Amino acid sequence: MRLSFILLISLPFSHCSIRHVHPIELTIQSGSIRGEYLRQKGNDYAIFKGIPYAAPPVGSLRFQMPEPPARWRGVMNATQYSALCVQKREGLPSHPERSQAHFSEDCLYLNVFAPTQFTNDTYPVVVYIHGGKFQYGGASDLSQQAILDNFVSRKIVFVSMNYRLGPLGFVSTGDSSLPGNIGLWDMLLALKWTKTNAQVFGGDPDNILVMGNGAGAAAASILALSPKAEGLFHRVLLMSGSALSPGAVRETAINATWNLDAKLHCRSFNSSQLIDCFRKKIKDEILNFDRPEPDEYEEFVPIVDGPGGIIPEPPERVLKRSKLKHALMIGTTKDESSLYVYEKNINVSAIVSDVDAGVYAKRLTNTTEKISNKQLVQQACIHEYINTKVDPAYSETILQHSVLKMFSHFWYDAPSSKLAEYYLNRSLPVFLYSFDHVSENFYDIDRAFHGVDAMHLFNIEPKFLHKRKDMNWKLDERVTEIFSELISNFARLGSPTPINSGYAFNWTSVELNELNYLSITDSPQMEVGFRWQGHVFWNRYVAQLEDVDVGNLHKVAALEKSLGDFQLATWMLLFSTLFFFAILVGLACYCTRKESEDDDL
The missing domain is CATH 3.40.50.1820 (Alpha/Beta hydrolase fold, catalytic domain)
Structure with a gap:
C-alpha cells in the first residue's frame, strides 16, 4: 500500500528532475x-x-x-x-x-x-x-x-x-x-x-x-x-x-500630457494643478487614454x-x-x-503590383515622425524597394518580401x-x-x-x-x-x-x-x-x-518654371521674328521681281 502511494505521488514529476527547496536568508542594505x-x-x-x-x-x-x-x-x-x-x-x-x-x-x-x-x-x-x-x-x-x-x-x-x-x-x-x-x-x-x-x-x-x-x-x-x-x-x-x-x-510629451488633462476633465491652469488632479484620478481613468490622432x-x-x-x-x-x-x-x-x-493585419499576399506596394511606402513615410521630407523619402522608398522588384519574370513573393524588408530596415535594422x-x-x-x-x-x-x-x-x-x-x-x-x-x-x-x-x-x-x-x-x-x-x-x-531644404527646392522649382516660361517666350519671340523676317524677305523678293518684269514690258 505504501509503495503504491509513493508511485502515485511521483508520477506527475516523472519527467522532471528532483527539486529540493528550503528557505535562505540574506541581508541587503534595506534589511x-x-x-x-x-x-x-x-x-x-x-x-x-x-x-x-x-x-x-x-x-x-x-x-x-x-x-x-x-x-x-x-x-x-x-x-x-x-x-x-x-x-x-x-x-x-x-x-x-x-x-x-x-x-x-x-x-x-x-x-x-x-x-x-x-x-x-x-x-x-x-x-x-x-x-x-x-x-x-x-x-x-x-x-x-x-x-x-x-x-x-x-x-x-x-x-x-x-x-x-x-x-x-x-x-x-x-x-x-x-x-x-x-x-x-x-x-x-x-x-x-x-x-x-x-x-x-x-x-x-x-x-x-x-x-x-x-x-x-x-x-x-x-x-x-x-x-x-x-x-x-x-x-x-x-x-x-x-x-x-x-x-x-x-522631443516632448507636453501636448500629450495636456490632452490627457482635458480627457480627465481636470481643466488645469498650470502644472501644479494638473498634478493635483492626476493624483486624484483612479488608474483606469488615466490608462484609458485614446490618442486624438494615432x-x-x-x-x-x-x-x-x-x-x-x-x-x-x-x-x-x-x-x-x-x-x-x-x-x-x-x-x-x-x-x-x-x-x-x-x-x-496587413495582407502581404495581396501585394501583387507596384501600386499595391506603393501604398505601404506611403504608409511608412506619412505615419512616422522621424521622416521630415516625406514626399522625397517616399519616392526614394518606391525606387529602392518596389520599382527595382517589379519585373514580369519575378514571382509576386519577391515584391512582398521587399515590402517586409522596407519596414524591417526602417524600424530595426x-x-x-x-x-x-x-x-x-x-x-x-x-x-x-x-x-x-x-x-x-x-x-x-x-x-x-x-x-x-x-x-x-x-x-x-x-x-x-x-x-x-x-x-x-x-x-x-x-x-x-x-x-x-x-x-x-x-x-x-x-x-x-x-x-x-x-x-x-x-x-x-x-x-x-x-x-x-x-x-x-x-x-x-x-x-x-x-x-x-x-x-x-x-x-x-x-x-x-x-x-535637403525643401523650401529651397520650391524656390528652385519656381525659378525653373520662370526660366522655362522665359525661355519659351524667348523662343516664341525668336520664331516670330524669323517668321516676319522671312515674310519681309519674301515681299522684297516679290517686289524686286515685279519691278523687273515691268521694266521688260
Whole structure:
C-alpha cells in the first residue's frame, strides 16, 4: 500500500528532475530577506522575488521620481513576484504565470536569481529590462526555469525589474513640476540598487551587463548614453532596439500630457494643478487614454528632458559628442517586421503590383515622425524597394518580401547598424548578430520575427502563437544553448567567443566598412554586410535627403518654371521674328521681281 502511494505521488514529476527547496536568508542594505534555496538538475540556486528597490510610488509619490525604500525590521518574505505595474491589458503576452499576476501602482520591485556561493568567487551580473513599447509587460513574464537554465547555471547573477509604464511612467509638463522620464528614473534606481547589493548575492559590482529587448533595449541604450548612469554598468546587449529606434525618444510629451488633462476633465491652469488632479484620478481613468490622432508612435515614452535629466540632448547628438565607454552586443532578427504586419493585419499576399506596394511606402513615410521630407523619402522608398522588384519574370513573393524588408530596415535594422557605427568610431568593441533561426514549431509565422530571440532565451509563449508543432524541438534547444553561452561569455569576459570556447566559429568585433556579423542558427557562422541595403539606404542616402531644404527646392522649382516660361517666350519671340523676317524677305523678293518684269514690258 505504501509503495503504491509513493508511485502515485511521483508520477506527475516523472519527467522532471528532483527539486529540493528550503528557505535562505540574506541581508541587503534595506534589511533581511528570505528567499528560496533550490537544488535542481545538479545545480544550486538562490532565488529572491519581489524585493523593493524603491518606496511605493503612491499618494504624494505618484508621478514623482522614485525614492529609496525605507529600511525594515525583521525578515521580509521574498518568495513571490510582486504585482506588475498598472498598464493597459491589451497587448500583454500570454504566459502560464500571467494568469496569476495582478497589477498595482505599488510595483517597484526586482527579482534576483543567483548561483549559491561555496567559494569567495564573484559572478558577472546581468540586469534585464523588459520590453513592451514602454506601455506594458513586467519582470514576471520571463520563465524562471529559462533564467536558471540559460543564465544562472552558467554562473551569472540575473536581475529583472518592474518600472512604471505609459502615462504613469512618462507624462511630462516640460517643467520642474513634472520633467518626465519617471520610468527611466525607476530603472536608474534599480541599477544603483544592483551595484550596491550585488556582492550580497555573489555578484561582481564592477562587472554588470544591462540587456533588453525592444523597448527594453532602447531603454538600456538610452541609459548607456546618460551621464546619470555613468559607472553603474559596464557592458550593453541590445536585442532589436536602441536609442536611435524610431519613436524610442520624443522631443516632448507636453501636448500629450495636456490632452490627457482635458480627457480627465481636470481643466488645469498650470502644472501644479494638473498634478493635483492626476493624483486624484483612479488608474483606469488615466490608462484609458485614446490618442486624438494615432500614428505608429506611442505618446508616453522617454523624452529629451534637458540639462540635469537622463536624456539631456537628442540621442544622436549625444552620440556625436559623448565619450562612449561600454562594449556593445547588438542585433536584430532576420524578419523583424513580419510580426508588425501580422499585428496590423496587413495582407502581404495581396501585394501583387507596384501600386499595391506603393501604398505601404506611403504608409511608412506619412505615419512616422522621424521622416521630415516625406514626399522625397517616399519616392526614394518606391525606387529602392518596389520599382527595382517589379519585373514580369519575378514571382509576386519577391515584391512582398521587399515590402517586409522596407519596414524591417526602417524600424530595426538601420538604427542598429547606425548605433554600431557610432561605437566603432570610438574604437569600442561591437559584436553584431542576426538571429536567423526559424523555428518549425510555430504555425502562425514561419519567419524569424521581432522578439523571437528573446522568446528562445526566456521560453516566452506570446498570445499570437495559437498552435505549436511537435517537431524539431532539439533544434530550438540547440540554438538557445548556443545563444545563452555567447551572452554569458560576453557578460563574463567581454568577448562572446574567448580562446578555448570550443566553437567552430570566432565571433569577432565589427569592422567599420564591412559590418561583419554572426548569423545565429543551430550552426552559427560569420557573415559580411549586415542588412547592407537598409544600412546604405536609410543611414546614408535618406540622411542626405533629410538634409535637403525643401523650401529651397520650391524656390528652385519656381525659378525653373520662370526660366522655362522665359525661355519659351524667348523662343516664341525668336520664331516670330524669323517668321516676319522671312515674310519681309519674301515681299522684297516679290517686289524686286515685279519691278523687273515691268521694266521688260
